[in-house]
Amino acid sequence: MTDQFLGPLVSGDEITAELKRRKKKDVYKSVSGSSKKLIAAKVRLAEAEGWRTFKKYVKSTRMAKAKPSDEQLEDEVWSILAQMGFKEMSKGRQFTVAVGDGLPPRQIDAFAKDDETVIIVECTRRNTPGKKSMDELIQKIRANRENILNSIRKAYDRQVNLKVKHVIATRNISWGDADLAKCKQAQIAVITGGELNYYAKLVQNLKHAARYQFLAHMFEGQKIEGLAKEVVATRGNMGGETFYTFLIRPDELLKIAYVGHKASRDIENLETYQRMLQPRRLKRIAEYINGGGKFPTNIVVNLKTSRRNKLRFDVKYKYGEEALGTLDLPPIYASAWIIDGQHRLYGYAYARGKDGFNQDSSALPVLAYENLPAEKEMNLFIDINSKQVKVSTGLLVELYADLHWRSSDPEEAFQALLSRIASRLNSEKTSPLHDRMVVTGKKKNPYRCLTQTSIRDGLSVAKLLGTLSKREIAPGPLSTGRADDYDANLKKGLAVLSECLSMFATELTNHWKLGDGSGGYLCTNNGIRALFHVIKDLADHIRQQEGADLYLSNADETITAIKPYLQVLIDYYKSASGQEVQAFRRIGSSLTAVRQQAYGMEAQIQNKHPNFKPAGLQEYLDSLDEKGTEETRTKVLRIQKRIFDYVIDVLKKEYGTKDKAWWVRGVPSKIRIDCSGRWEAKNREGEEEGQLYLLNYVDICIQNWDLVKYVISLDANDKEAKKANTKWIKDLNDVRNKVSHPEQGVLNTVQVAKVKEIYDKVEAYFP
Numbered sequence: 090m091t092d093q094f095l096g097p098l099v100s101g102d103e104i105t106a107e108l109k110r111r112k113k114k115d116v117y118k119s120v121s122g123s124s125k126k127l128i129a130a131k132v133r134l135a136e137a138e139g140w141r142t143f144k145k146y147v148k149s150t151r152m153a154k155a156k157p158s159d160e161q162l163e164d165e166v167w168s169i170l171a172q173m174g175f176k177e178m179s180k181g182r183q184f185t186v187a188v189g190d191g192l193p194p195r196q197i198d199a200f201a202k203d204d205e206t207v208i209i210v211e212c213t214r215r216n217t218p219g220k221k222s223m224d225e226l227i228q229k230i231r232a233n234r235e236n237i238l239n240s241i242r243k244a245y246d247r248q249v250n251l252k253v254k255h256v257i258a259t260r261n262i263s264w265g266d267a268d269l270a271k272c273k274q275a276q277i278a279v280i281t282g283g284e285l286n287y288y289a290k291l292v293q294n295l296k297h298a299a300r301y302q303f304l305a306h307m308f309e310g311q312k313i314e315g316l317a318k319e320v321v322a323t324r325g326n327m328g329g330e331t332f333y334t335f336l337i338r339p340d341e342l343l344k345i346a347y348v349g350h351k352a353s354r355d356i357e358n359l360e361t362y363q364r365m366l367q368p369r370r371l372k373r374i375a376e377y378i379n380g381g382g383k384f385p386t387n388i389v390v391n392l393k394t395s396r397r398n399k400l401r402f403d404v405k406y407k408y409g410e411e412a413l414g415t416l417d418l419p420p421i422y423a424s425a426w427i428i429d430g431q432h433r434l435y436g437y438a439y440a441r442g443k444d445g446f447n448q449d450s451s452a453l454p455v456l457a458y459e460n461l462p463a464e465k466e467m468n469l470f471i472d473i474n475s476k477q478v479k480v481s482t483g484l485l486v487e488l489y490a491d492l493h494w495r496s497s498d499p500e501e502a503f504q505a506l507l508s509r510i511a512s513r514l515n516s517e518k519t520s521p522l523h524d525r526m527v528v529t530g531k532k533k534n535p536y537r538c539l540t541q542t543s544i545r546d547g548l549s550v551a552k553l554l555g556t557l558s559k560r561e562i563a564p565g566p567l568s569t570g571r572a573d574d575y576d577a578n579l580k581k582g583l584a585v586l587s588e589c590l591s592m593f594a595t596e597l598t599n600h601w602k603l604g605d606g607s608g609g610y611l612c613t614n615n616g617i618r619a620l621f622h623v624i625k626d627l628a629d630h631i632r633q634q635e636g637a638d639l640y641l642s643n644a645d646e647t648i649t650a651i652k653p654y655l656q657v658l659i660d661y662y663k664s665a666s667g668q669e670v671q672a673f674r675r676i677g678s679s680l681t682a683v684r685q686q687a688y689g690m691e692a693q694i695q696n697k698h699p700n701f702k703p704a705g706l707q708e709y710l711d712s713l714d715e716k717g718t719e720e721t722r723t724k725v726l727r728i729q730k731r732i733f734d735y736v737i738d739v740l741k742k743e744y745g746t747k748d749k750a751w752w753v754r755g756v757p758s759k760i761r762i763d764c765s766g767r768w769e770a771k772n773r774e775g776e777e778e779g780q781l782y783l784l785n786y787v788d789i790c791i792q793n794w795d796l797v798k799y800v801i802s803l804d805a806n807d808k809e810a811k812k813a814n815t816k817w818i819k820d821l822n823d824v825r826n827k828v829s830h831p832e833q834g835v836l837n838t839v840q841v842a843k844v845k846e847i848y849d850k851v852e853a854y855f856p
Contacts, residue, residue: 094240097180111164121149174297175201188236205315214260250314298438305423322416336452339437347423374436388430463500511544521594535606547618566628566639584644622687626703722828
């Protein structure tokens, strides 16, 4: 019945034979004759027509000639589709489709069909690169479309839900905007020469699974009835996120899975596939599968759904917060981003035989999230892959950026932008952070001490490239204001950051080279992140004072506006003492601590520019308590002495002083060893217990809890909570470290008040 409407077709082994012929770049013919002289004469005539000698035999000569350029393109397209695993393909160059009674059938350059879709390709090219009007071809496709669809429906009457896509594939043609718009309106897909190269390479990386990435491009966002799949699943909650677990056959999961985002289809993106999906590893997994091997561990995916088409989960039974039911998976190509298990899943594509998967293929266990936020998705991707297979987080940040570059999902695309900026700051030789980040193959040292994750997170927290809210990106000062122009935002962000940081690298050369070595601060993760905050606050100040939003300015204009303020900060560091510089570094590494470091920098700028008043700076300055810091230093020393006297006295009374039993039995061995080492280093000056640190009393008290709990617990109601009731000693130790080193700066009012509270309780509860 099929032949009445379209044909001729090939399938199975016939596709393999046809593919072997089509992949050849030449056409061949044999020249024979009754004598060598006659054969030679015929060869000369053939050579005059463009043929060349391929191989000589005794009674004939095999001649070869390059295929005509139009035939080359048709065979190239056909071969790519065949290698993707379509089940039926057009045969030869005379494949036609009926277009109506009394009308000659329409010749089609390439036809490919699988269980869910049909691809119809028209090919056209130029011998040299240039423009060509595509209007005539577009109109022909539009005129014949309905009749072609009717013929396909009649030919495959049992598959009425087949999705059909018309495609125009070109070489050396520069498409005009008007023709592209016509194709979009007519729902005709366009494949350019660069994209053909992409798909050819993609097949090498993903084998038959490349078809689903290709179909995701062809049918982006469209429901495919043949993909509808219902699975038995459990629903639960982990870390505040809902997840589902279910079993599914690998061929069914492959149809909706992807590792490279469907918006990406250029050759550069293929480097990401090659790093993410290593062919050697895939082949080893395929051998394991074909040998009967199974995988008991979960594939982890993030199912991407729209607001209108959320996952449907029908609950059958409920057990507390967990539920058992049936889950309808999204019937859309490239709707399941693989967070973990890429090699396990795509190994099945390598293991797949010419007839598809064996019917007894084991089902794969899957753990699936729905629309997990991009930041959480990325962190989960990094956490799992870095810990499970010991891949560096730097490489994983880079991979995530590549895999989601220009994603249609704003969250994914925004995180990819931040990650790519962090990666480029390290890789570009003109960057002041070139080779300063710990990445694969590069060991950490004082000079190379930065991480891509910290720089990426710093850009996000400081909001330099914008903020993501309700799936929309509001512009930041280093962006262009065009949220979806990621290339432009990348270019401007890199230019401004490189120039601003270069000011510090150039004018504070020795300091910059120190990294996190002794005396270094600015070129550390915390130092860079603090500078990001300063740049953002300067941009806000410029907007308030001059009415200029920097996202409307180009890179040079943005740099010019920010530079004078950063110069003030650079001049400060030129004359700052080593103790003053280290005061910044010793504040800490938490988000709050980094913000306080930024405030410390901004205070220096405010001294020169009094109108510079970023939000939070005055509150920070007001919180500093110089007088209280001096008083606190005295209180901390007094408290430490009270703890020493009390604890040592209790131990001596309990264990006795003979042979220093209280020291041996009452103090943990590790603490004794450390104290003895420090005591020996000081030529045994004083007693060993004189080398106890304040923090040591936490472990000593916990070891002897029943002896000290009623005093050490202060006013706590539950006297048995050892860790909770000794936390005040740890808090006190943090303050002690600061007041014992004046170069670390001034305490704030909260810290002063906290120590006073502890002091009053110690005075009240200690004997």
